[in-house]
Amino acid sequence: MKAVGIIVEYNPFHNGHYHHLIQSKKIANADVVIAVMSGHFLQRGEPAIVSKWARTKMALQSGVDLVFELPFAFSSQNADVFANGAVSILDALGCHSLCFGSEEGEIETFLKTYEWLEKRYDEFQKQLKTAISEGNSYPKAMSIAFQHVADGQNHLLDLTQPNNILGFQYVKAIFQQNSSMKPLTIPRIGAGYHDQTYRHAHIASATSVRKELFNDFRSQNVKNYLPESSYNILMTYHQEYSTFHDWETYFPFLKYAVLSKSRQELNDIYEMDEGLENRIVEQMKKASSFQEFLSCLKTKRYTWTRLQRLCVYLLTNTKKKEMEHVLKTKKAPYLRLLGMSKKGRQYLQAIKKDLPLPLVSKISSFPESMLAMDLKATSIYALALKEPLATHFIKQEYANPPLRSGLS
Amino acid sequence: MKAVGIIVEYNPFHNGHYHHLIQSKKIANADVVIAVMSGHFLQRGEPAIVSKWARTKMALQSGVDLVFELPFAFSSQNADVFANGAVSILDALGCHSLCFGSEEGEIETFLKTYEWLEKRYDEFQKQLKTAISEGNSYPKAMSIAFQHVADGQNHLLDLTQPNNILGFQYVKAIFQQNSSMKPLTIPRIGAGYHDQTYRHAHIASATSVRKELFNDFRSQNVKNYLPESSYNILMTYHQEYSTFHDWETYFPFLKYAVLSKSRQELNDIYEMDEGLENRIVEQMKKASSFQEFLSCLKTKRYTWTRLQRLCVYLLTNTKKKEMEHVLKTKKAPYLRLLGMSKKGRQYLQAIKKDLPLPLVSKISSFPESMLAMDLKATSIYALALKEPLATHFIKQEYANPPLRSGLS
Numbered sequence: 001m002k003a004v005g006i007i008v009e010y011n012p013f014h015n016g017h018y019h020h021l022i023q024s025k026k027i028a029n030a031d032v033v034i035a036v037m038s039g040h041f042l043q044r045g046e047p048a049i050v051s052k053w054a055r056t057k058m059a060l061q062s063g064v065d066l067v068f069e070l071p072f073a074f075s076s077q078n079a080d081v082f083a084n085g086a087v088s089i090l091d092a093l094g095c096h097s098l099c100f101g102s103e104e105g106e107i108e109t110f111l112k113t114y115e116w117l118e119k120r121y122d123e124f125q126k127q128l129k130t131a132i133s134e135g136n137s138y139p140k141a142m143s144i145a146f147q148h149v150a151d152g153q154n155h156l157l158d159l160t161q162p163n164n165i166l167g168f169q170y171v172k173a174i175f176q177q178n179s180s181m182k183p184l185t186i187p188r189i190g191a192g193y194h195d196q197t198y199r200h201a202h203i204a205s206a207t208s209v210r211k212e213l214f215n216d217f218r219s220q221n222v223k224n225y226l227p228e229s230s231y232n233i234l235m236t237y238h239q240e241y242s243t244f245h246d247w248e249t250y251f252p253f254l255k256y257a258v259l260s261k262s263r264q265e266l267n268d269i270y271e272m273d274e275g276l277e278n279r280i281v282e283q284m285k286k287a288s289s290f291q292e293f294l295s296c297l298k299t300k301r302y303t304w305t306r307l308q309r310l311c312v313y314l315l316t317n318t319k320k321k322e323m324e325h326v327l328k329t330k331k332a333p334y335l336r337l338l339g340m341s342k343k344g345r346q347y348l349q350a351i352k353k354d355l356p357l358p359l360v361s362k363i364s365s366f367p368e369s370m371l372a373m374d375l376k377a378t379s380i381y382a383l384a385l386k387e388p389l390a391t392h393f394i395k396q397e398y399a400n401p402p403l404r405s406g407l408s
Numbered sequence: 409m410k411a412v413g414i415i416v417e418y419n420p421f422h423n424g425h426y427h428h429l430i431q432s433k434k435i436a437n438a439d440v441v442i443a444v445m446s447g448h449f450l451q452r453g454e455p456a457i458v459s460k461w462a463r464t465k466m467a468l469q470s471g472v473d474l475v476f477e478l479p480f481a482f483s484s485q486n487a488d489v490f491a492n493g494a495v496s497i498l499d500a501l502g503c504h505s506l507c508f509g510s511e512e513g514e515i516e517t518f519l520k521t522y523e524w525l526e527k528r529y530d531e532f533q534k535q536l537k538t539a540i541s542e543g544n545s546y547p548k549a550m551s552i553a554f555q556h557v558a559d560g561q562n563h564l565l566d567l568t569q570p571n572n573i574l575g576f577q578y579v580k581a582i583f584q585q586n587s588s589m590k591p592l593t594i595p596r597i598g599a600g601y602h603d604q605t606y607r608h609a610h611i612a613s614a615t616s617v618r619k620e621l622f623n624d625f626r627s628q629n630v631k632n633y634l635p636e637s638s639y640n641i642l643m644t645y646h647q648e649y650s651t652f653h654d655w656e657t658y659f660p661f662l663k664y665a666v667l668s669k670s671r672q673e674l675n676d677i678y679e680m681d682e683g684l685e686n687r688i689v690e691q692m693k694k695a696s697s698f699q700e701f702l703s704c705l706k707t708k709r710y711t712w713t714r715l716q717r718l719c720v721y722l723l724t725n726t727k728k729k730e731m732e733h734v735l736k737t738k739k740a741p742y743l744r745l746l747g748m749s750k751k752g753r754q755y756l757q758a759i760k761k762d763l764p765l766p767l768v769s770k771i772s773s774f775p776e777s778m779l780a781m782d783l784k785a786t787s788i789y790a791l792a793l794k795e796p797l798a799t800h801f802i803k804q805e806y807a808n809p810p811l812r813s814g815l816s
Contacts, residue, residue, distance in 0.1 A: 251795070252661075252791055252795070252798070253660075253661070253664050255791065255798070256661050256664065256665075256788065256791050257664075257668070259784065259787040259788065259791075259802075260665070260723075260724065260725040260784065260787075260788060261725065262725075265725075285787075285799070285802055285803070286799065286803070287799065288795040288796035288798070288799040288800075289795060315668075316668065317668040317669065317670075317673075376667065376668065379667040379668075379693075380664065380667065380668060383660055383663065383664050383667075387659070387660070387696040387697060388696035388697075390660070390663070390696070391693070391694065391695065391696040392696075394667075394693055395693070395694070
């Protein structure tokens with residue numbers, strides 16, 4: 001059996017994701033689709049709108065065969081670390097190819113650009129350093145350095161586009177990990193990444209869908225942009241837990257975390273720059289919402305996304321030392337299975353004996369420091385729920401076997 | 409002018425407190441009454457039902473002339489530390505006497521008992537150690553050791569009664585600090601400390617009043633047991649903040665604190681015994697309320713009160729090292745004024761130049777580590793309120809001058 005890997009967040013699963021899934025399977029000529037999915041905290045430094053279990057259900061019901069969790073240690077990181085973690089999991093699972101959506105849409109452009117930059121690595125690093133020292137944010141500095149090194153070449157990738165950036169990092173990770181996976185890409189259709197209004201008839205960005213759901217949790221309008229199963233899973237989730245999750249839901253806990261920690265403890269938090277902790281405490285005393293807090297913190301140097309990621313680490317009390325310890329290699333040390341279809345199960349049976357990493361389907365007693373971070377993230381994600389739901393949610397994490405779907 | 413000192417929590421101020429206040433002034437033949445009052449966290453390890461500002465208002469409106477805050481470092485401690493902090497403040501303020509309510513009601517008995525125990529100090533300590541090593545809680549061990557040393561003498565104090573225990577510690581602190589304050593006591597009337605049902609016509613325990621208010625925040629019944637001003641202040645508070653405060657209000661934050669900290673961080677918390685942190689994490693994962701959590705934790709060795717105090721330190725992230733640092737002496741290093749009557753202000757003017765400690769009336773820039781703990785406690789206490797009230801509450805702490813009352 002041939003497997004294609006995809007890297008997803010499904011926040012929530014919408015028609016654009018369905019398109020990506022179907023096209024990936026098709027162009028990879030694959031029998032099964034394996035998704036690596038962020039757990040409860042996502043790449044842009046946000047809590048997921050619903051639990052990883054609900055999002056796994058969405059994935060299975062739309063045709064994904066196996067869903068594995070991207071560990072917390074990778075999931076709220078910059079594109080480089082995020083991509084390396086995800087690629088390492090798909091590679092370990094024996095995927096023949098990895099297929100991502102991009103604004104570019106042509107894999108050749110990614111490969112050419114990778115080659116071009118590899119040859120100019122030192123120059124690129126030098127330019128990057130300069131741009132950062134001039135007070136630019138990391139993504140901005142990347143873009144400046146790239147423009148410089150690209151030197152007007154118009155056959156190279158547009159690295160100002162968010163999905164091109166991610167895709168480029170996937171390609172880079174494949175090469176650097178000496179993975180045999182073949183990189184593939186399909187063009188994204190219909191909606192820009194950050195679009196909050198709908199463009200294409202049935203395709204909308206996840207951002208706009210979330211916006212609509214927070215506006216009206218029973219929104220009939222979003223039905224146009226989600227598979228029916230996704231919509232139903234969202235509604236069931238809200239019925240069961242009386243909430244969707246966003247940063248505002250966690251703001252009291254974030255505030256508590258900031259105000260209860262000593263300056264030294266704040267300084268120990270992963271991604272906390274020297275001195276930033278003082279501004280954080282001062283702004284936090286004054287801010288009565290997450291939006292207000294971040295708006296006051298944001299500067300040219302500190303982008304919204306970077307600050308959101310820092311907030312994830314503050315909320316989860318993730319320390320520099322811890323992260324250093326678990327990220328010694330940029331690879332995942334285990335495979336956490338969240339759900340499988342019948343065909344996915346067959347695939348897994350077939351490759352099980354050759355897996356280079358332990359397969360974690362029940363977490364009861366798997367003493368691994370990276371997994372412990374996932375569990376902590378889940379416990380904290382649960383606190384958005386009223387008791388006894390929070391406690392129930394935490395217990396489930398320990399008791400739940402992988403979800404199964406009878407489909408396909 | 410002659411001042412009598414009293415040590416109070418006013419949680420909330422009721423008719424029994426009024427009786428104590430009037431009687432103290434009378435038997436001390438005093439012109440002004442100075443109260444040292446716990447801030448937002450109280451001696452039995454609980455959040456106060458309403459803010460220290462509301463409770464100060466109650467005190468002033470019932471005739472207290474000066475209200476000073478007992479710093480957080482003393483307020484959620486055992487009777488010994490609590491008493492030493494409070495006595496040091498009243499002593500610094502030049503009180504001629506200290507008057508407390510007790511089950512005993514005769515100061516002679518306290519003095520005799522103090523003398524008796526002083527002479528048998530080594531024997532008492534030995535018995536105490538033995539009783540603790542046999543797995544008894546600290547208060548239980550104290551009682552056993554005392555019974556042993558008292559040796560059937562019936563002119564000694566009944567040290568199983570909670571207010572006798574506190575009073576005894578006040579007397580002890582007065583002697584040990586070489587204070588010139590004269591200890592006085594009046595008998596408590598009408599209601600046992602822990603009583604949850606009413607006995608005396610217009611006297612009820614604070615516990616029973618709180619129980620009734622949590623049952624029905626507009627309870628007409630409690631009106632019988634509170635001065636009208638107290639009742640009105642409680643109602644205004646609830647109107648403004650939509651809540652009273654109890655442990656259940658803080659349970660989500662306590663849960664978050666426990667589940668987000670590493671084992672080492674839990675172990676660093678003040679009053680955390682080696683190994684207890686593991687039980688705490690296990691029980692916290694399962695408990696969906698504070699009551700449930702504490703009921704599961706309680707043992708012969710760990711009394712409810714001791715565990716509640718530990719929870720205060722967990723919630724406020726108060727560490728062993730910190731507490732060690734600020735409690736090098738058992739005395740307060742500053743006098744935080746919360747409120748004053750006209751007469752209280754005159755008294756303060758008269759003694760101001762002789763004060764042995766800095767008088768803190770606005771805290772804006774008083775860099776003191778014990779005061780920093782008070783501010784942290786206030787910030788965390790505020791988190792029971794919905795935004796923007798929490799933020800407003802925190803700002804007030806920095807902006808509020810001492811309250812003034814035009815009365816008396």
